[in-house]
Amino acid sequence: MQSVKILVVDDEELIRSSIKQYLEKEGHEVLTEGTGEDGLKTYRAELPDMVFLDLHMPGINGMEVLEAIKKINKDTVVIIITAHGAVETAVSAIKLGAFDFIEKPFEFSRLSILIKKALETVDLKKEVNFLRGEQHQKYRFESIICESEIMKNIISLAKKIAESDANTVLIQGESGTGKTLISRAIHYHSARASKPFVEITCTALPETLVESELFGYEKGAFTDAKSAKKGLFELADGGTVYLDEIGDMKPSTQAKFLKVIEEKVFMRIGSLKETSVDVRIIATTNRNLREEVMKGNFREDLYYRLNVIPMEFPALRNRKEDILPTAMYFLETMRKECRRNITGISKDVQGLFLKYNWPGNIRELKNVIERVFILGIEGQLLPEHLPLEIAGVGREAPVLGSVHDHDEFRFPISDDGISIEEVEKEFIIQALRMTAENQTKAAKLLGLSRDALRYRMQKFKLL
Ligand SMILES: Nc1ncnc2c1ncn2[C@@H]1O[C@H](COP(=O)(O)OP(=O)(O)O)[C@@H](O)[C@H]1O
Ligand SMILES: [Mg+2]
Numbered sequence: 001m002q003s004v005k006i007l008v009v010d011d012e013e014l015i016r017s018s019i020k021q022y023l024e025k026e027g028h029e030v031l032t033e034g035t036g037e038d039g040l041k042t043y044r045a046e047l048p049d050m051v052f053l054d055l056h057m058p059g060i061n062g063m064e065v066l067e068a069i070k071k072i073n074k075d076t077v078v079i080i081i082t083a084h085g086a087v088e089t090a091v092s093a094i095k096l097g098a099f100d101f102i103e104k105p106f107e108f109s110r111l112s113i114l115i116k117k118a119l120e121t122v123d124l125k126k127e128v129n130f131l132r133g134e135q136h137q138k139y140r141f142e143s144i145i146c147e148s149e150i151m152k153n154i155i156s157l158a159k160k161i162a163e164s165d166a167n168t169v170l171i172q173g174e175s176g177t178g179k180t181l182i183s184r185a186i187h188y189h190s191a192r193a194s195k196p197f198v199e200i201t202c203t204a205l206p207e208t209l210v211e212s213e214l215f216g217y218e219k220g221a222f223t224d225a226k227s228a229k230k231g232l233f234e235l236a237d238g239g240t241v242y243l244d245e246i247g248d249m250k251p252s253t254q255a256k257f258l259k260v261i262e263e264k265v266f267m268r269i270g271s272l273k274e275t276s277v278d279v280r281i282i283a284t285t286n287r288n289l290r291e292e293v294m295k296g297n298f299r300e301d302l303y304y305r306l307n308v309i310p311m312e313f314p315a316l317r318n319r320k321e322d323i324l325p326t327a328m329y330f331l332e333t334m335r336k337e338c339r340r341n342i343t344g345i346s347k348d349v350q351g352l353f354l355k356y357n358w359p360g361n362i363r364e365l366k367n368v369i370e371r372v373f374i375l376g377i378e379g380q381l382l383p384e385h386l387p388l389e390i391a392g393v394g395r396e397a398p399v400l401g402s403v404h405d406h407d408e409f410r411f412p413i414s415d416d417g418i419s420i421e422e423v424e425k426e427f428i429i430q431a432l433r434m435t436a437e438n439q440t441k442a443a444k445l446l447g448l449s450r451d452a453l454r455y456r457m458q459k460f461k462l463l
Contacts, residue, residue: 009039010054036060148319162189173313176363195239221270246283
């Protein structure tokens with residue numbers, strides 16, 4: 001059975017301790033409280049997955065505790081413990097949202113059955129654990145392709161990190177170099193594997209939302225806070241937080257984040273109590289953070305805190321030995337998935353792959369192979385199956401008059417010649433690429449009106 005966090009609230013010491021002993025043996029985490037007041041306090045602080053709740057207690061009674069819990073988080077599974085014969089009260093508890101009830105005296109095995117039933121109904125945990133098992137398979141170090149010495153060293157460092165209790169790692173590298181992939185492998189091969197891997201992209205978070213996303217809030221902390229919510233750090237407790245593009249974090253957020261790293265505590269918004277967390281932080285950046293520190297964009301203290309174990313992922317163009325093995329690996333895996341008969345990579349294509357500079361790194365290489373499958377190509381992979389930016393590399397081409405200062409502005413011409421239509425299309429594609437698809441700028445580059453450009457884009461099915 002999966003393990004869950006359970007709170008037992010009962011005024012009878014013997015019941016509390018015996019339930020605790022039994023459920024802990026079953027592998028669950030168990031908290032106990034003897035009064036409704038204390039029960040609620042612990043509930044708020046710990047947000048357990050399940051609560052076993054006695055209805056008859058001095059002070060605030062079980063029914064009130066149940067109502068309060070349901071208001072804080074209606075998804076919590078509450079199982080009522082009642083005296084024998086008090087079925088009627090139990091039924092009203094169920095109307096208030098309790099999951100089920102159990103009559104005293106009971107056999108302990110009944111507790112397991114109830115927990116199992118609740119888990120099946122809620123199903124969430126099950127799904128999560130199942131996925132975690134799959135993830136472990138998916139993120140094996142063995143399926144990370146590395147022929148180059150430099151990547152082999154990175155993988156062996158990653159394995160050491162996974163086994164260590166090092167809790168901050170800083171990865172620098174261009175987009176698409178494998179930062180996320182290797183971080184997941186670290187997580188799923190560490191003692192933290194059964195806890196979550198939570199990804200946060202700093203770029204995507206509006207500053208105002210950052211605090212509530214990261215730290216969570218108490219019910220009523222602000223107008224929309226209808227119920228308490230755990231933040232990402234709390235959700236990741238025991239696991240790994242992957243912070244993508246930390247260089248984009250705003251200074252005020254950097255300060256709050258530093259506290260989490262230094263003191264391992266934070267406060268939910270609207271709470272006066274500090275919550276402690278145990279997370280491994282893997283932060284990534286594609287900028288040079290040291291330079292950002294010098295420019296005053298990134299806090300120096302945070303930089304040094306993060307930079308305990310620095311890793312630098314090289315761009316694919318700087319480790320050419322990896323290009324062909326990785327391309328072959330993608331080809332093989334996709335061939336199995338799609339059952340398409342692609343027999344191999346022609347020598348010409350191999351040459352082009354090695355010459356190309358891969359600005360999008362492995363991600364781009366993967367896309368190129370994927371495209372081949374989408375296009376339904378069979379047999380040998382030939383240069384004409386590749387996108388123009390790759391196929392065109394190395395073919396000398398004249399430069400168009402008006403834009404001759406852009407030296408990427410070339411078109412491919414082969415021995416078989418090229419139609420003027422193709423040239424036109426190619427220039428349009430390149431102009432769009434150079435201007436990040438800004439049609440107005442692209443039209444200007446080509447000396448066309450925007451309408452004339454759009455007309456041609458339509459003609460060449462680029463719209
Ligand atoms: N060494 C590698 N072997 C196999 N696949 C890789 C490798 N590096 C990256 N990939 C794949 O390339 C894609 C981009 O990698 P990702 O980790 O998301 O890059 P980043 O986080 O640096 O932008 C993903 O689909 C990933 O699985
Ligand atoms: Mg990534």
